[in-house]
Amino acid sequence: xxNESKDRERLxxxxxxxxxxxxxxxxxxxxxxxxxxxxxxxxxxxVPFNIAAFVRSEPRTDRQFITxxxxxxxxxxxxxxxxxxEPSLLVHLKTGEFxxxxxxxxxxxxPVFYVEEEDVLLxxxxxxxxxxxGQPQSGPPQRELPKIxxxxxxxKIFAVGREIHHGA
Amino acid sequence: xxxxxxSLIGLVVLLATNMVLLQYTIxxxxxxxxxxxxxxxxxxxxxxxxxxxxxxxxxxxxxRTKE
Numbered sequence: 001x002x003n004e005s006k007d008r009e010r011l012x013x014x015x016x017x018x019x020x021x022x023x024x025x026x027x028x029x030x031x032x033x034x035x036x037x038x039x040x041x042x043x044x045x046x047v048p049f050n051i052a053a054f055v056r057s058e059p060r061t062d063r064q065f066i067t068x069x070x071x072x073x074x075x076x077x078x079x080x081x082x083x084x085x086e087p088s089l090l091v092h093l094k095t096g097e098f099x100x101x102x103x104x105x106x107x108x109x110x111p112v113f114y115v116e117e118e119d120v121l122l123x124x125x126x127x128x129x130x131x132x133x134g135q136p137q138s139g140p141p142q143r144e145l146p147k148i149x150x151x152x153x154x155x156k157i158f159a160v161g162r163e164i165h166h167g168a
Numbered sequence: 169x170x171x172x173x174x175s176l177i178g179l180v181v182l183l184a185t186n187m188v189l190l191q192y193t194i195x196x197x198x199x200x201x202x203x204x205x206x207x208x209x210x211x212x213x214x215x216x217x218x219x220x221x222x223x224x225x226x227x228x229x230x231x232r233t234k235e
Binding site for chain 1 (some may be wrong): 176179195199201208212216219223226
């Protein structure tokens with residue numbers, strides 16, 4: 001037997017046991033069944049997160065000194081940690097007002113930066129924009145940034161709590 | 169379109185909804201938004217039930233014997 005005919009025989013033996021019509025039929029059904037399975041798995045995957053949330057404790061929101069009013073110029077921002085070790089951003093707006101938010105983008109947790117020129121908060125990962133009141137403006141983020149409640153006393157700025165939902 | 173086609177469209181819609189709900193659940197978990205998480209989980213579990221019902225319906229159509 002020549003080498004060529006041997007090769008042909010070897011190749012045909014690879015597909016001899018398959019009926020193409022059956023293959024397509026079986027794969028289609030298998031694919032649809034897998035899709036049903038994936039739908040169920042994705043739905044049930046929300047449960048462990050809820051269990052984990054139920055078990056874990058939230059970081060304490062005690063009163064915490066951040067900085068003094070004079071130390072932060074208008075149009076500048078300052079990073080700090082609150083509550084606990086969560087990264088947050090204090091912004092001194094051009095209007096003179098102070099605002100603070102957790103500076104983790106609500107899309108994929110990238111840090112958020114204050115852009116003075118545009119007076120917005122920007123997540124550079126996927127160009128998610130938030131207005132200075134913490135509301136999402138454009139890009140992938142769909143929910144507002146958690147707001148850090150501030151108190152100003154004798155020229156000192158304190159973080160006193162956090163609001164997950166704070167409206168427009 | 170036949171019943172088989174409609175059931176598959178339903179499956180795709182439910183699958184996509186669950187995908188988005190999982191994404192939202194993770195986002196809420198990260199920011200301690202427990203109330204929203206619970207809501208998303210309830211909707212996702214209802215969807216799982218619907219997918220189960222849809223699977224039974226699809227199987228009945230898919231494996232029916234032709235008269």
